[in-house]
Each structure stands twice: as C-alpha cells, then as structure tokens.
Amino acid sequence: GAGVSQSPRYKVAKRGQDVALRCDPISGHVSLFWYQQALGQGPEFLTYFQNEAQLDKSGLPSDRFFAERPEGSVSTLKIQRTQQEDSAVYLCASSPYRVGTYEQYFGPGTRLTVT
Amino acid sequence: SQQGEEDPQALSIQEGENATMNCSYKTSINNLQWYRQNSGRGLVHLILIRSNEREKHSGRLRVTLDTSKKSSSLLITASRAADTASYFCATPHRYQLTFGKGTKLSVIP
Secondary structure, rough: OOEHHHHHHHHEEEEOOOEEEEEEOOOOOOEEEEEEEOOOOOOOOEEEEOOEEEEOOOOOOOOOOOEOOOOOOEEEEEEOOOHHEEEEEEEEEEEEOOOOOOOHHHOOOOOEOOO | OOOOOOOOEEEEEEEOOOOEEEOOOOOOOOOEEEEEEEOOOEEEEEEEOOOOOOEEEEEEEEEEOOOOEEEEEEEOOOOOOHHHEEEEEEEEOOOOOOOHHHOOEEEEE
C-alpha cells in the first residue's frame, strides 16, 4: 500500500518567509510524528499527534513552529518567519500504535533551505 | 538531545565483508530499534529488539542488546553495495523515538 508522503520534497525560503510542510500518513494510522534532521545528525523529535490531539509538542524549538492535524489524518507543520537555523530535513512518520514505542514509518522528508 | 551514540561514525568495507556498528544509550529502555537511511528510500525500520531479548536475527541482520552495559550492536553479514547507507539506533521514550547520530556505511563493490 501507499506509504507516508510529504510535500513539497524541497523548499527554498527567504529568511523571514512563512512555510507550510504537508504530511499524508498511512491510512488508518493513529499516531503521527514530526522530526527535524540537521545535516549529518540523527532525526530529532518535534511533536506528536494521536488522531487530532497534539499530545506532545516538547520538541518544537520555538513558538515560530506550529503543527496541526485537524481531522486526524493529514498534518501540516508551519514555520513562521523562517531563520537560517531552520534549514534542515523535516521528516514525518506515522504508526498504527497509540504510543511512540514501536516502529514508525517515515516519509521521504522535506528539505528546507532558508537563504 | 540525542540519547544514542553510534560507533564508528563512518565505516568503509568491501562487498562480501561483514559490517558491525555499535550503539550506546543512557537511560532504561523498553526496546531498541535500528533504522537505515539512504537517499533512495528515506528512513526505514530494520529491526526491533525488546529489553528482555539478548539477540535477534532478520535475514542478514543480527542485533544484540546488553542492557547492563546500555549498548547494542548491529551486524550485517555478506554486505552488498545496496547496504550503503546511514544506520541509526533509536530508543523510545513516551511518544518519541530518540535517535543517535548514525554510522555511515560505505560498501565498495
């Protein structure tokens, strides 16, 4: 079946612009996660949704970052007033489990470059 | 913050050789997972080993876990060029996976 998809795959933004990154999880997956991966590093957790409820947003680096999943399926990660340090790959993952304990299925990521 | 640390950071081997990479972590865990990341297929789950297991096999992969030393190893036997990728260990904490920095494996044909 279809895996996790993300769009756009690449995004170039000028410093100060707002961006919106989309994630389509695997159909029926309860849990959805966002991670940020800097060059040469492992992914770092940003936020977690169980259906439409955002249960953990402890990894969001600042109040410029906002995520939503209004109907419990598609999710959007929004970054306002982008800064150069926001340049990274943003990964979305989904899981059929109600916790983050077990395997997660990752999308291909969105590479954000802030110039 | 990253909980796991993989060792070595980079590894280059000839096709057909075995590759071993290690992971250390800091806090108690329910399980430990290994993922592979390459440009073609993104981040893919390879294997999960539970805290009460010491060894697990899946095809050419062998994973060990030593909870007393807070460490795990991933062995890839008879490596292929297609195994070229970065390998990450990950440990679950509440709602998230915490990843290490990864081992970059290059398999030379």
